[in-house]
């Protein structure tokens with residue numbers, strides 16, 4: 259039994275069953291045993307690989323996007339460049355290399371990294387110390403002022419709650435202790451039904467019986483904080499994640515270990531837990547908060563419109579055959595439908611005074 263499972267069983271004995279959100283919070287962020295707390299889960303030897311770890315082009319284009327938005331903002335002399343969930347710091351290291359090519363931009367940047375994992379903060383320090391980053395536990399702690407915000411695969415790590423429709427209404431899915439198991443184990447159960455649950459979106463209330471609806475109050479609150487910040491001051495945010503364009507019913511909570519799917523209720527703290535991001539709801543929250551939202555569009559379309567194919571050609575022209583192969587395979591993985599090109603979506607959120615950002619201009623015409 260993992261130490262986290264032991265802790266969860268005790269917590270459930272005292273407090274009763276946990277919501278899926280409470281379970282995810284514990285599994286990912288428990289200060290002693292959480293998945294992200296002490297571990298570097300990235301790369302071949304880890305559990306998963308993210309876009310910036312696949313190819314330098316991803317972070318470079320994020321840096322280019324930020325540089326162009328900084329110019330669109332009138333080149334403020336001080337700008338907070340904020341990354342939410344920076345992982346190993348790879349995206350930002352590649353972005354800063356490109357930022358140096360935009361005259362005056364690097365000098366204007368105050369770098370802020372919003373990261374809860376002590377182990378990953380150390381990786382980020384190793385990559386980004388030259389830019390004097392300041393770390394925060396939450397976006398709300400970053401000082402006011404013009405801001406550029408980047409979040410890649412951050413929202414999918416925020417906890418979700420699950421609701422299932424039964425003939426009597428909607429029940430929240432809960433996690434309790436499996437009393438019938440010979441070994442300590444957890445099992446899924448249900449809270450008593452409510453005819454209409456306040457968290458189930460109105461347009462899904464009449465979904466088919468047995469439908470599961472996922473809602474992430476944590477993600478919606480994060481988006482509200484982000485949007486209120488961009489409404490109060492100038493700025494733009496780029497949000498990239500895997501998820502769906504339109505809110506709908508469906509179960510997407512998943513556990514990943516060693517690049518394969520695994521059991522959500524096993525190996526607590528040793529497997530990554532994520533859920534698909536509901537981009538429609540995120541966009542709605544942003545717009546309700548008074549800012550502009552653009553997208554979602556697919557990652558493939560976004561990266562192509564920023565010139566990833568040209569950048570790949572340029573890199574390959576100066577590369578050894580092995581390096582060129584890596585550039586080509588990275589390009590395909592990032593933009594093809596078989597890779598991340600369609601599943602991953604991109605949304606931009608900007609303060610009301612800015613024009614549609616680069617990558618989103620055609621779709622707003």
Ligand SMILES: C[S@@+](CC[C@H](N)C(=O)[O-])C[C@H]1O[C@@H](n2cnc3c(N)ncnc32)[C@H](O)[C@@H]1O
Nearest residue numbers: 294308343344345372373374375378410411415
């Ligand atoms: C899947 S990783 C993505 C890392 C990086 N953006 C990349 O693309 O490689 C999720 C990141 O978000 C961080 N994280 C997860 N939940 C967080 C939270 N509530 N607040 C701040 N950071 C969080 C993790 O520690 C990790 O750095």
